[in-house]
Amino acid sequence: MGTFDYAPAPESTAIVDVKSTYSLFINGEFVDGTGTSFKTINPATEEILAEVAEASEADVDRAVAAARRAYHKVWGPMPGKERAKYLFRLARIISERSRELAVLETLNNGKPIRESRDIDIPVAAAHFFYYAGWADKLEFSGYGDKPLGVAAQVIPWNFPFLMLAWKIAPALACGNTVVLKPAETTPLTALLFAEICQQADLPPGVVNIVTGAGETGRALVAHPDVDKVAFTGSTSVGKQIAKVVAGTRKSVTLELGGKAANIVFDDAPIDQAIEGIVDGIFFNQGHVCCAGSRLLVQESVADDVLERLKRRMGTLRVGDPLDKNTDVGAINSAEQLAKITELADDGDATGAQRWSPACDLPGTGFWFAPTIFTGVTQAHRLAREEVFGPVLSVLTFRTPKEAVEKANNTPFGLSSGIWSDKGSRTLWMASQLRAGVVWSNTFNRFDPASPFGGYKESGHGREGGRHGLAGYLAKGGN
């Protein structure tokens, strides 16, 4: 079955005013950086969107000092019910400017507008709304109501604005001030958020945004006047951060990589499972730490599942992220594309079988067709390393115990999926999987009320829900 022909349905970019240059946001004002500015592009076209300031160590120091002042003078002493109102304002303005944010996110990240419009931005607004409500109820949290101080937050490029919300909303609700560094390749929605902070009359210094790459992040995390480090990103950088904060007073939460097993039993609702497998690995081009990147399918239904999966993959629309019909957008960067290509090539070289549906990829920009590998064993790099791209490894199993063993056979432990219509088996499986989030008969669901975070080398601490407060309160432990 081929793809239906759809007329192009591009979302207009007129709603967003992309400036030619962007500066840092420190103490409530946009200020020049003293580092070497860098260009940020649209990964779907490789067009340069803007020139962005790089925060040097001195700039980071200014931002931390601004956050410290705001913490002592304004935000720390402010009653929770007043802080709450600022957070509610932020939530509302995000909703009001949601289309603008969604378009800018898609331009800078390459993700389909359908996802930035329906998931990233609304869930981010919901996150601020959720934590706004906690600000004056912290004494019921179980972690006390005393904040930590200044939070250094470093976020990745896969969900730039949503990760900003996951970091900033709980930090501010608890009375901390923040210095946030967005990812080098996706700084623009964070800088738009800075404008939103101004519109909300958020007191200067409560939120500071410093842009830059690894050096800026290192300076921020290592800054001696930071009380809290929150990082989402790769496990290797997470380990470096754990080392940097060792022996300090800094509290740390880390949300790192994953290699989730998505486990399909023979009694699964197969059509739903196919949708869940596709959503699990091709959502956001597979740039998802909790992506269901290892499909474990029970041997007796493996052929059927694979056939249906291939048929479904044949209908995925890959291309212009701004087109409202697009399912799979652009890979975020040339660097990431090279990494995905390398791991896929390793799969070829080590005897796994690659399959992709026929699809025309655009000539410019960074693209990788939705891909599955069969004949994958647990020894393959494809099954062990995080690809962070639209590449699914398929393995089979015979018994539930074997599924558990294979699923847990990884240093990661972020998420997992179970597809079965037998309740007792699902709950047993859920109890056996060493992962922080288990989706059964669904996948890749996110909600501000639902704690998210990993076991083992997928990091520690939780984001979302009451548990998400722990990392920002003095009695939260850790």
Next chain:
Amino acid sequence: MARADVRKTYKLYINGQFPRSESGRTFEVLDAKGGFLANASHASRKDARDAVSAARSAFPSWSARTAYNRGQIIYRVAEVLEGRRAQFEAEIIAAEGVTAAKARQYVDAAIDRLVWYAGWADKIAQVTGGANDVAGPFFNHSTPEPSGVIAVMAPQGPLFGLVSVLAPVITTGNTCVVVASEAYPLTSITLAEVLATSDVPAGVVNILTGPQAEIGPWLASHLDVHGLDLTGVTDPDLARTLEEGAADSLKRVRRPDPTEDLLATPALDRMTAFLEIKTVWHPMGI
């Protein structure tokens, strides 16, 4: 003629047994007045690895027991300790040189602390987990689960200090390797005798004696260890080194807190430091 007493050989406690250090090493332990008490086993890297291996093997069945059952076992430890309190009081007086009243207070506190934690086993999930009201037709529920194998650097207090760090770790279903108080190691091995006769399965608690600075790094960097409790580390440089060692495998680390009053009612974080929150989603529909 006076009867010569039969003295105890203090060995390690690994996998429910009492082996000597495979290294053949011992170190001299003196009493409060500087007199000879015993030669304690000086645990080696190999002993530490054997202990981790035992703890890892014990984890699946210990963590899978019902919380009620774990609670009963921790309570049983308290019962057996109560019955042997005279021995512990005598050992504490000999080792630390404290008064009889003080020794009694420590033993009381240790027993009471065990009873306190025994009652937590089947309540911690209710207090730290719960239902999450997500915006959609989903059942969404969070529960705590034990992190795995925890390496515990025990504080100085030979009995109460050890119980204070040990009980919260195992109550929730973790297994552990403890490096006992360096200054007063002997009582920890006597406590191991209590554990061994209280239905605590072999391997759930393993106790090593010897220098923290020597044994600690092997445990901090061991890939089968999931958490590190540094409560008993008083040297900040050693604490940093151990935390750095733990970073490579992203262990959960509980840093030492010199202001902590162990005798006060503990906060939940002694347990939650080594618990993972698991959140399960399932759609609702007809």
